[in-house]
Amino acid sequence: MSKKNQFALPILCTAVVSATGLVTFQAKAADATGTVDGRIVAAASIMEEVSLSFGDIVAGSAASVVTIDAAGTTAVASGDAQVVGGNAVSGLFVFGGEVGKTIAFNVPGSVTLTNAGGQTMVFNPSLSNNSLTVAGSEADMVKVVGSLNIGANQAVGTYTGTYTISANY
Secondary structure, X not given: OOHHHHHHHHHHHHHHHHHHOOOOOOOOOOOOOOXXXXXXXXXXXXXXXXXXXXXXXXXXXXXXXXXXXXXXXXXXXXXXXXXXXXXXXXXXXXXXXXXXXXXXEEOOOOEEEEOOOOOEEEEEXXXXXXXXXXXXXXXXXXXXXXXXXXXXXXXXXXXXXXXXXXXXX
16 A cells, blocks of 8 residues: 555545544533512402493484593583483493502493383493503592494483493403
8 A cells, every 4th residue: 555545544534434423522511490480460350330321311303422421421422412411420340450560441342222112222332541550449440431322313211231341461
């Protein structure tokens, strides 16, 4: 074997072993410890304290919209209906939960009110606040307000309906 070929074989073997990955190196892995925790808090709660009422309204010859605000003040927004008294009051809900946490409130876009004869009107609820922070006091309340859609020459009667208000962190 020539001196030139004498060194070629070991170099060729080293190249083949390296290329095929047959040579392995031991690496030291590092370990670390992590921590985890969880805290259970009081569930959000909500309860109706005062039922919403638009009071007494006389329907007009045109379709009308009557609104109620957080103070319980009603007003004719459109049409020729007349608010003639009664006990108009915005809906009042008290809520609770973990002090310092923010609660978001939701109401449906519309609620159908029905009288004893089956006639209907539509109430569009909204909220005095869409979210509030739990203070843990008597001040933890949200009001339901909105608008009542009254048909032209709406039939006389007491119209009632229900809606759901949800409270979530």
